Amino acid sequence: MARLALRGIVRDYGTLRVIHGIDLDVAEGEFVVFVGPSGCGKSTLLRMIAGLDKPTGGDIEIDGIRVNDRSAAERGLAMVFQSYALYPHMTVRQNLAFGLENQRMPRAEIDRRIADAARMLQIEHLLARKPGQLSGGQRQRVAIGRTVTREPGIFLFDEPLSNLDAELRVQMRVELSQLHKRLRATMIYVTHDQTEAMTMADRIVVLRAGRLEQAGSPLALYNHPANRFVAGFIGSPRMNFLPATVSPNGVRVDGLDELALERFAVAQGAAVSLGVRPEHFEFVDAGGLPGTVDLVEHMGGESYVYVTLANGERITVRRPGQTGLVGGSNVRAAVLQGQAHLFHTSEGEAAVARL
Amino acid sequence: MRAALARLIDWPFEALQRALGAARMPYVFVLPNLLVFGIFVVLPMLLNIWYATTSGAELMPGQRPFTGLANFAELLDCGNYLNVASCRQDRFWRSVDNTLWFVAFQVITMVVLSLITALVLNRKMALRGFFRAVFFYPVLLSPVVVALIWKWILQPDGVLNAILVANGGQRVPFLLDPSWSFFWTVVVSVWAHMGFYVLILLAGLQAIPPDLYEAAAMDGTPQWRVFWRITLPLLMPNMAVVLVLGLIRAVQAFDEIYVLTGGGPGTATQYIVQYIYETAFAGQVHIMGLAAAASMLVGGVLLVLTLLQLLASARAKQ
Structure with missing residues (x-):
């Protein structure tokens, strides 16, 4: 398990600044959810943590080591993509093995990890199939399985449930929470759905237009929103x-x-x-x-x-x-x-x- | 105004529909196309079969005596198929032999070069649109123009020899030496057609979701492994289409080569379509029967390749 620190992260596209200096510490084993409306920069921030995008300024630290210049693979992270990004021409087993083969891991170890992950995610009977033969929920499990076999320091999730129907989404939400408890892994999860954030997070980070509006436990945000935006975004139906x-x-x-309300310190x-x-x-x-x-x-x-x-x-x-x-x-x-x-x-x- | 115009066009169709009934009207609309297709495609094919099964130097179909499969027998009459000289129609077999070598070299070179070019053009680079246009441009040129441009470069006092001489080299008879001549027919043909195949492969490359490459990056996949394990397998349907289309076009190669080398020196670059053309139209005696039979044989080969192509594109759609 790893801890993560963001120090003054800034991202510019040309003259447009989309991330305005974000500071955040994620503790070992913590489940942190980035939430905000579309265009708030939550996915960009996740991609910079993953190493798929580079910050214009600021430092990303994993376990206290600056990783800005390290490639995605060298950071020891694994990511579940919104589209799942499974290799369509490979079987589920090959999908799970692919990243491990890159590390030249012994075959026996690869097989052991695949067997463990498949059992945990109940996809053992799917190992010989290709992604095209799977339902949305099954693909989702395989995508999660691919990250689990990597045994990464930090799991990254980019809106992983947004392509599932409502019922399956609720089910996967529960399973992801259980997975987090079982692995005690550090997880960073991006979503625009405040319900997912409320139900899964140890800590929610609310973003708007590239700025961190508030970070705190779900109930802290619910009970004590720092501003009107957070108050309106967290809670359904909205405030x-x-x-x-x-x-x-x-x-x-x-x-x-x-x-009639009690007195408070605002000018009449x-x-x-x-x-x-x-x-x-x-x-x-x-x-x-x-x-x-x-x-x-x-x-x-x-x-x-x-x-x-x-x-x-x-x-x-x-x-x-x-x-x-x-x-x-x-x-x-x-x-x-x-x-x-x-x-x-x-x-x-x-x-x-x-x- | 428009309503008046529509009424003007409407009346013959309304009259036809009253005469034929609505159910027959679709045939009326299809008829013009069927006529064109019949006259310019079906009729020539039927004529070709007639010419292939008749002999003599007569042009009019009615005056030609029916000889059955005699033309095919003459074409296929060989003492030893590995020795062109032992065949009765050695020019036919020499052109088949030339065509096979040409197809092998041209198709392999073209597929490999198209793939490399498509991979390069698919990267983020300066002037990408310009380079994509540059590689496609030769496809838009008339084959005769292509041949004349290259002739201008390759002839004894051409541009290439001028450069060689200016750098202290010797003149090379590029179009007078059999090996060089063959080499340049391959080069020119690849140059002229590559853009089309680059386009097909580029479309295939762009259809591969970028997420897969990001997932591969997160998986720490080395570049060569990304190519062999992700890009190439996912590009396979397009590669199959390119391969089969390239094969068909290579077998049909004629115009730019005919203008560039005329099949020479000797018969070194005479390919099968040129043999058919010259047998039927260019010699002192027009041997229509043999040419028609040879084109039916080529047609058979192309039919098989086309079926392969249909199969490949059906798989690409999946």
Whole structure:
């Protein structure tokens, strides 16, 4: 197992800067997920770690040794590609053996590693087949198997589940988490899907436009987002944001009554964004924010209620269990005590306070 | 305006459809093409079979006496197939022999050179588009132009000899010596046709997903192993197409070589198509029967090669 350090990583394409100085330490055995919208630089960052792309500035260190000038192979990493990148003309066994043969490893050792990986990933019966004869999920396992046989210092995953259907994705998510526990390997995983990030990561790194927005455990990011972007990106359905103004006893949501909130250190009259997660609204008889139900989605175990407030803003409310509300119902939505987030509307939309 | 124009064109078709019924209309649309194909492809083929099975110097098909397979028997009549001189039609066998050597050298040289060129042109390099065009350009030239350009270079007082002499060398009779002459027919033919095959191989190379090369890089694969284990196997369908198309075209080689060497010196560079042409049209007596029989034999060989080509491209599609 290896640890990784990024020191001021910068990447330019011509005059365009796509990575703006990233610093990050990944501990031995840690499962770190890079997450962000497309174009945020997460794949570029992974490719630079892999050695498939070179940083314009900064240092990449593996186990304290600078590896910027080492080739992909010399870094002792293995990668699962989004497309799987299996060699289509080779059997599964040949695919698994190919990288090991490059190292001139003895045949017996190669066979042992393939047998181990095949057993672990339940692909023993597929070894004689070619990738074209496999289903998406099976190809995925083979691609993971190819990295496992390499016994790399760090596993890299580039959106490995994005080509699978929803059911298989959930299943592979669980299996990858189990693989991580079993191998206790350092893993870096790139995805645009915050659910994958939340469910698998020891630590999530949220990227936007080539900048690191926040790094932390899934729940730390969920409960204490550093800014409005992270708050909106982590969590599904996403957080509701309402334009508001700081008032003497709390905040006044634009066009509506004042919401009484505890005091916080922002000048009165300042424009802020009030962030409330769907599960942190409750419906009350008096007070709260008045609105009309547009639509109710019944999940069975919970219900999503889409509400248009009297000021025209739309919010999503998640209620446990089943609700009798229907479209057109008049409701009043109140924020649960201590569950509101306030964000600046400027200054990078940083979090002001949690109330 | 457009509606008026459409009405103008419509009426004959509407009249035809009323007369024939809608079900027969597709045949009406196919008819012009069938006529052209029939007159310029099917009819000549039938005529060729007739000429091959008749003899004499008469041109009109009706005046030629039927002789069955006599022309084929004459062509294939050999004391010893390894000794051209023992054959009754030794010029035919000499041109077959020449053609076999030509095909072997030309096809191997061309496949190897096309592959190397495609590999180089597939790399990231300056002026890549320009070089791709340069290698394809000869394909666009008329074969006669190709031959005249090279004649200008190779003739006794040509460019190449001028350079040799200027550097203190001796003049070389490039087109008057049998071995040199053969060598240059191969070179010129490769030069003229290579661009087409480079294009096919380049398309194949570009169809190989770049991810595979990145996976190979992560696997620490040496360059030569990437070529032998990844690039070449994945390029095999295209290579098969190139090989078979190249074979077919090499067997058919005629125009640029006829203009370049005229088949000479002697019959050193006389290939099979030239034999057919000269037997039928160039000699004092036009021996149509033998020429037609020889072209049917060549046609048979090409048919086999074409089937191979269809097989290869069907596999390429998979």
